[in-house]
Amino acid sequence: MHLRSLPNRFYASIDQLLMIICFHTALLASIIQNSSANSPMIDFGNGQPNKERGCNFQAYVINSMTVSTFPVEPTLCWSVTGSVRLDETTDVSHEKLTALFKYLNVLTGKLEIINTQFRNLSFFRPLFSVTGATGEASEVLLIANNSKLETMAGGALLYPVIDRIRIEDNPMLDVNCSHVLENYATLRTIRRNRVNCGCELDGSLTTTNIDTIPDNCDYIFGKLEISGENSPNAEVLTRKFGKATNITGELAILNTNLTSLEFLSNLVNITSKYNVYAEEFIEQFVRIENNVMLERLGWDKLEVVYMSTVSISANPKLCYTVAELDALLYSEYVNVIEGKLCAGDEHSGNSTHICRLANNATLSNLPASCSSITGQLTLDHTMDASDLWKLYNVTSIYGSLSVVNTSMIGLSPLWNLRRLCNPSLNRSALVIESNPRLNSVFLHKLNHTLSNLPIRIADNPELSMSDEECERFNRTSPTDIGGNKQNCQGSNTSRNFVIDCEHNEACNSIIRKILVCASTSNSPEICIPLACAHAYNKCCARKNMEGILKAWVRMER
Secondary structure (H helix, E strand, O other), X not given: OOHHHHHHHHOOOHHHHHHHHXXXXXXXXXXXXXXXXOOOOOOOOOOHHHHHOOOEXXXXXXXXXXXXXXXXOOOOOOEEEOOEEEOXXXXXXXXXXXXXXXXXXXXXXXXXXXOOOOOEOHHHOOOOEEOOOOOOOOOOEEEEOOOOOOEOOOOOOOOOOOOOEEEEOOOOOEOOHHHHHHHOOOOEEEEOOOEOOOEEEOOEEOOOOHHHOOOOOOEEEEEEEEEOOOOOOHHHHHHHHOOOOEEEEEEEEEOOOOOEOHHHOOOOEEEOOOOOOOOOOOXXXXXXXXXXXXXXXXXXXXXXXXXXXXXXXOOOOOEEOHHHHHHHOOOOEEEEEOOEEOOOHHHOOOOOOEEEOOOOEOHHHOOOOOOEEEXXXXXXXXXXXXXHHHHOOOOEEEEEEEEEOOOOOOOHHHOOOOEEEEOOOOOOOEEEEOOXXXXXXXXXXXXXXXXXXXXXXEOOOXXXXXXXXXXXXXXXXXXXXEOOOEOOOOOOOHHHOOOOHHHOHHHHHHHHHHHHHHHOOOOHHHHHHHHHOOOOOHHHOHHHHHHHHHHHHHHHO
8 A cells, every 4th residue: 555655646636626726716717807996805715805895694594584684796795605595494586586696606605405496596697606614514515305496507506616515305306417527526415316417326235225226327426335245246237337437436346256347348437536625535446356256357448547546356267458457557556456367368359569478488579569568578688689679669568577687788678668567476577687787777657567576676786776766666566676786775675574474375465465565654554454454364363464564664764
């Protein structure tokens, strides 16, 4: 778990940041348009200038007794501080509300429309933002139990609020899906309306509760979790989610007997979005673990996994296509991907530039124009340097790369390499060893080096490892770096701690996860429960794991 990276991801959701920037830009434009030249500057943080000028509303509920206290001033009160509620006691006509809110652009407070008889909310058409009140945890926008409401009519949803919304139990309401899907991907509860714009999931799906989910969900929000023996079968899951193209939230497939995840065969994107205003970071995952019968994902259309932490392990029969690995590794946050490559993938319709190599193939065996290589590629003293050009277009190697006993001084022929991944448990993704002239292993485009066994960079007498190179290799894999001119400080001895554990591969896998976690964590004491959370094995006895971890921490410090 890459704890050092998490704060960056907390602020890295670019679309959310752009939303905030656009929001404040819109406010500034409204100031210019609506404020007179001698009006004081408005402080949006606490609404104080609104109060000084009387642009505040304290009554909360709009009715015939309070309507006269709502500030209506075309040049000053385009922004009002206070919450507004329309409900069954609101005995004010649609026409009067239209006049009342004619100049209202920004509401610094909550907006609630509950138990009304309105057919539309067009009286809120000028309102482009509801910002909420400081310190309030409830929904900023609440629209519920309005039996006749059919449309928003441009009001209240014209621009995104920057907090939680709830729109539910409005049986006639067709919310604006194009707007909702663009602006309300997180912190939303939109359900039991005539049109809900996606399916919201709250917890693990079982044979008991699966029928509460509509058929043919095209967008999924929240956490899609299928876990345990009581999980729905593939036929039911296909009926519910076979048309889904997007998941915004989390995906967890745990301890099932599913053989394939083809019920998500139309899935294009899996995206985790984080609340940039939240006080606590809560990591979101794509987890596929402990499914003993699982053979294929079946995600031929998947393009992107974005901002989610990927953790796929303990599925002994699972294989991946190159396209699936490309999509999974689009995420910068990968804990583990275990399994194997699917046979025959190079012949699929979307894989014209995938080159499959036999074990320990050399450059002479490599076809031209490969963008992805699967298998084991070896560069050694027997290679013909004139063949190095074949590597220029390679962006992914799924398998292993060995650079051993060469006369190379650098790895520049692999300048386009972005992903080096070996999901297998029995071979390292990268071995660079005994190259007498090698002085650099810099690969500036490389985002992922994912290996369950340690990456070995050793006995290259002219090689000086830079801090950037060390960070890149250590980020997602254990490393075995030593015997070079300059090694990575504090990270050259993981080989001393990969213990045989009575030849128990499950135990070794757990130990590797702990070492990867500890090498990238500011709080390595959490690594044991993280790695052992779903392992039922005697090697996870705490006394065994603590000895390994303490030795690692002493060395690191």
